[in-house]
Amino acid sequence: MSETAAVENLDQAAAEAELERLAGLIRHHDQLYHQKAAPEISDGDYDALVRRNQAIEARFPDLVRADSPSTRVGGPVAPGFAKVRHAVPMLSLGNAFGAEDLREFFARLERFLGKDGAAAQEVVAEPKIDGLSVSLRYEQGRFQRGATRGDGSEGEDITANLLSLDQVPAQLEGAQELLEVRGEVYMTKTAFKALNERQAEAGQKVFANPRNAAAGSLRQLDPKITAARPLRLFVYAWGALSGPAEEILGATQWDALSRLAAWGFPTNERSRLCGGVEEALAAYESLAAERAALDYDIDGVVYKVNRLDLQARLGFVSRAPRWAIAHKFPAEQAETTLEDIFIQVGRTGALTPVAALAPVTVGGVVVSRATLHNEDEIIRKDIRVGDQVVVQRAGDVIPQVVRVIEAQRPADSQPFVFPKTCPCDLESPVLRDAGEAVARCSGELACPFQQVEKLRHFVSRGAFDIEGLGEKHIKAFFDKGLLRSADQLFTLQARDGQDLPPLKEWEGWGERSAQNLFAAIEARRAIALERFIYALGIRQVGEATAKLLARRYGSLKAWHAAITAATEERTAAPEATKPAEVGEAFATLCDIDQIGLSVADELCRFFREPHNLAVLEALEGALEIADAEVPKSGSSPLAGKTLVFTGTLEQMTRSEAKARAESLGAKVAGSVSKRTDFVVVGADAGSKAAKAEALGVTVLSEAEWLDLASS
DNA sequence: GAGCCTCGAGTTCC
DNA sequence: CTCGAGGCTC
Numbered sequence: 006m007s008e009t010a011a012v013e014n015l016d017q018a019a020a021e022a023e024l025e026r027l028a029g030l031i032r033h034h035d036q037l038y039h040q041k042a043a044p045e046i047s048d049g050d051y052d053a054l055v056r057r058n059q060a061i062e063a064r065f066p067d068l069v070r071a072d073s074p075s076t077r078v079g080g081p082v083a084p085g086f087a088k089v090r091h092a093v094p095m096l097s098l099g100n101a102f103g104a105e106d107l108r109e110f111f112a113r114l115e116r117f118l119g120k121d122g123a124a125a126q127e128v129v130a131e132p133k134i135d136g137l138s139v140s141l142r143y144e145q146g147r148f149q150r151g152a153t154r155g156d157g158s159e160g161e162d163i164t165a166n167l168l169s170l171d172q173v174p175a176q177l178e179g180a181q182e183l184l185e186v187r188g189e190v191y192m193t194k195t196a197f198k199a200l201n202e203r204q205a206e207a208g209q210k211v212f213a214n215p216r217n218a219a220a221g222s223l224r225q226l227d228p229k230i231t232a233a234r235p236l237r238l239f240v241y242a243w244g245a246l247s248g249p250a251e252e253i254l255g256a257t258q259w260d261a262l263s264r265l266a267a268w269g270f271p272t273n274e275r276s277r278l279c280g281g282v283e284e285a286l287a288a289y290e291s292l293a294a295e296r297a298a299l300d301y302d303i304d305g306v307v308y309k310v311n312r313l314d315l316q317a318r319l320g321f322v323s324r325a326p327r328w329a330i331a332h333k334f335p336a337e338q339a340e341t342t343l344e345d346i347f348i349q350v351g352r353t354g355a356l357t358p359v360a361a362l363a364p365v366t367v368g369g370v371v372v373s374r375a376t377l378h379n380e381d382e383i384i385r386k387d388i389r390v391g392d393q394v395v396v397q398r399a400g401d402v403i404p405q406v407v408r409v410i411e412a413q414r415p416a417d418s419q420p421f422v423f424p425k426t427c428p429c430d431l432e433s434p435v436l437r438d439a440g441e442a443v444a445r446c447s448g449e450l451a452c453p454f455q456q457v458e459k460l461r462h463f464v465s466r467g468a469f470d471i472e473g474l475g476e477k478h479i480k481a482f483f484d485k486g487l488l489r490s491a492d493q494l495f496t497l498q499a500r501d502g503q504d505l506p507p508l509k510e511w512e513g514w515g516e517r518s519a520q521n522l523f524a525a526i527e528a529r530r531a532i533a534l535e536r537f538i539y540a541l542g543i544r545q546v547g548e549a550t551a552k553l554l555a556r557r558y559g560s561l562k563a564w565h566a567a568i569t570a571a572t573e574e575r576t577a578a579p580e581a582t583k584p585a586e587v588g589e590a591f592a593t594l595c596d597i598d599q600i601g602l603s604v605a606d607e608l609c610r611f612f613r614e615p616h617n618l619a620v621l622e623a624l625e626g627a628l629e630i631a632d633a634e635v636p637k638s639g640s641s642p643l644a645g646k647t648l649v650f651t652g653t654l655e656q657m658t659r660s661e662a663k664a665r666a667e668s669l670g671a672k673v674a675g676s677v678s679k680r681t682d683f684v685v686v687g688a689d690a691g692s693k694a695a696k697a698e699a700l701g702v703t704v705l706s707e708a709e710w711l712d713l714a715s716s
Numbered sequence: 717g718a719g720c721c722t723c724g725a726g727t728t729c730c
Numbered sequence: 731c732t733c734g735a736g737g738c739t740c
Contacts, residue, residue, distance in 0.1 A: 545724070
């Protein structure tokens with residue numbers, strides 16, 4: 006592998022090897038530079054290695070290594086913890102807020118699995134510990150690394166701190182090659198009270214609740230402080246394993262828990278095996294009754310389908326498993342005064358009313374604001390300034406106004422009048438489309454609030470992910486005229502000190518923070534196409550749609566050309582209501598699964614605006630936008646094909662079959678047309694099978710389909 | 717045409 | 731996390 010091999014020519018395997026090589030090289034040079042102050046190569050050569058690494062990672066986001074140098078760039082100087090990419094993402098859970106939701110969950114298992122649905126009714130009920138999720142990685146039975154959950158795919162390396170918990174075994178008895186266990190770190194209520202007393206005596210800050218105390222303790226940069234804090238652990242799940250879960254952990258969740266306990270991990274003794282929804286509800290009631298007496302906080306119960314093979318079949322919906330759900334205890338509520346209602350402007354111009362509340366403690370946190378969503382919500386709940394209101398934290402996180410206590414309403418109170426103009430200086434009129442819930446500022450690109458929000462979106466985590474550039478700084482740069490559009494971000498350093506004093510001389514900035522910011526921006530000149538599209542902030546185009554477009558078109562050039570063509574057609578036919586009436590390019594765009602008329606129109610609207618095109622062009626010139634990995638065709642004979650299922654399938658249900666087909670890169674359609682590649686015919690097939698024959702579409706039996714799917 | 721499901725866009729506090 | 735809207739399925 007040579008230094009010069011073009012990134013575009015790398016295949017998956019070569020890229021993986023190259024990333025490994027670069028990680029080693031960069032680590033080697035980092036050590037020489039930082040620890041021995043004796044670099045072997047020039048800064049320029051070093052930067053070239055780092056940029057090559059970034060370019061490959063941008064092109065193959067799935068291959069980014071846990072120890073990727075890009076997560077450590079500026080490593081030793083950067084404050085805080087190193088980033089760790091989880092080999093298997095740490096997922097979130099769907100929520101059930103009552104018995105009804107829970108019954109629906111059990112019914113869904115039944116629906117999804119068909120004849121095996123009954124077997125899935127056996128679940129493990131585990132107390133949901135209110136702490137911090139962590140992942141512990143063991144190699145050959147030795148504890149190697151511990152990480153926080155972070156955003157689910159990337160957390161922080163807290164190995165040293167976790168080592169200080171005596172409940173974290175350093176060495177396991179049964180030495181698996183690779184075992185990643187997941188659990189919750191928490192602090193007992195007793196220990197929390199004692200800690201707060203000590204803190205108060207020492208004149209240090211006291212914590213609001215055990216969860217915050219645990220979080221604060223775990224995130225100490227000095228592991229000695231963590232060691233002095235009485236943290237505890239419960240283990241309940243796993244991530245990456247060196248072999249099939251069934252072999253390593255057993256056939257069921259229940260077996261897995263006891264296997265984990267046998268290896269020396271603390272598991273919760275209140276977990277119960279339940280034979281169905283009624284037993285699950287009973288487990289919930291009994292935990293709710295026990296809750297106050299427990300020495301640790303729990304915020305609900307988690308139910309998991311017991312059989313691991315069924316878990317695997319159920320799979321995931323976006324980021325939550327279909328085989329588990331959290332049943333939350335009712336949220337704690339509090340009363341307070343609603344002192345004011347103010348209006349916030351989002352990046353799309355949406356005006357959101359926000360309540361300013363007299364600060365009140367809810368669920369251990371002081372709350373002073375809560376979103377009111379929109380005008381209708383205020384009318385529906387008849388919320389007025391000056392009211393006493395009941396607030397709670399939805400899912401124990403986001404504060405919300407539940408209702409008004411009308412008996413305590415001041416005699417002179419007036420209904421809230423939604424503003425007719427944007428709160429920005431331009432006072433643009435507020436528009437609200439018929440049938441729409443949101444009111445929008447009509448100022449569009451001129452509204453300064455929208456511009457700042459667009460920039461914030463551009464640097465946000467899912468987009469360019471530029472660290473150290475928060476709202477405050479963006480607003481300051483914007484107000485001084487330094488940063489008015491996204492492309493100007495990449496000329497910030499070159500323009501530094503030209504018209505204004507250099508950044509390092511600004512208040513709150515220094516040599517290092519300015520350098521760090523410029524480095525963070527430079528590091529993102531190489532970017533994946535999907536992030537780039539998402540960053541543009543086109544309405545209706547979020548992360549999922551951006552990814553879809555990137556994978557569909559592959560390159561920036563192809564995407565740009567396709568949307569340009571569609572835009573021209575749309576501009577010529579603004580009145581058309583059917584994609585086909587607009588033109589071929591536009592119709593092709595609408596043909597993409599998940600893209601309808603409305604999303605296509607937003608893409609065109611963006612491409613019609615000269616200002617957007619100018620920014621787009623400037624960005625394209627300043628950046629290296631990596632081609633997207635087009636779904637590996639050839640790996641499955643079903644990749645890129647369109648399938649239709651008809652009749653009753655014996656081995657799996659319709660939705661299961663659909664999920665399976667899609668995971669192999671196929672598209673599942675509802676009706677047979679000449680563009681259908683295969684029709685899978687189950688028992689009692691009706692007209693679709695006949696139509697397939699008539700059109701000459703290949704017909705597959707269920708067995709043939711399973712064969713194809715597993716090859 | 718109705719009902720599901722997914723996605724986008726909004727927000728809070730640490 | 732929640733809501734509303736868009737898109738797909740039946």
